[in-house]
Amino acid sequence: MSTAEILLQIKGLNKNFGGLQAISDVTLDLPAGVITTLVGPNGAGKTTLFNLITGHLIPTTGTVHWLGAQINGIEPWKIARMGIARTFQDLRLFNQMTVEENIMTVMERGSWIWQSGQEKNAERIERVLNETGLIDKRKERAVDLAYAERKFLSLARIMASEAKLWLLDEPASGLDPRSFEKFVTLLRQYAASGVTICIIEHNLDIVIQLSDRVAFLDQGKLLAQGSSQDILKDPHLAAIYFGDHA
């Protein structure tokens, strides 16, 4: 892991909302091909950190570098075009569009600079529909899908975008065991191909099964990072985590 190329580099990041320090001196690297989960109690700053990476928030101080270039201060749509994509807890699908059309929305903006151009759009749609098991549902409207299928559609969109960094907000919550297994396999495949994945997750069973590395945030501070075993068995961190969830 230590030899993996660092794609995203966060240095000395701070974000204040008035008197509240939502992110406090966070320094964190996201290496290529590594699945990192962000854990921490409610209000720890996980969503704020995602928003600072995607350009939806501007840091008070500190920097975010992507592929060596500073990106904080750049508009969100430009950051997205640089290959940083995100999913949301509420999925934000286009409910009245079909599965296929939902996937197309990430592919119709011309030449996204990181897309290789080696695979035609139609082939890419076919591939992600097959990989996510949605091939038979391609003409169905998103609103008519079952819960797990909607989760996979959200994932299919990010897969089709060919982004190099995926920021996923509780992508596996509520999945049945079989769907979860398929989900983990897919994430592992994409990580193995060099995609960097960062996940906000509250469910510790999911954290253990998904993560190569866990970053633990509390009150805006990065308290610890390491393997899920090391982080989750630390009594001090457990007290913080479960204390706030009691």
Ligand SMILES: Nc1ncnc2c1ncn2[C@@H]1O[C@H](COP(=O)(O)OP(=O)(O)OP(=O)(O)O)[C@@H](O)[C@H]1O
């Ligand atoms: N736009 C904002 N204006 C003011 N305060 C904010 C804003 N966004 C977040 N906060 C505050 O910053 C802190 C961190 O919030 P954030 O949503 O990042 O936490 P989180 O770890 O994602 O929490 P959760 O697990 O509950 O989603 C919280 O105290 C929150 O109330």
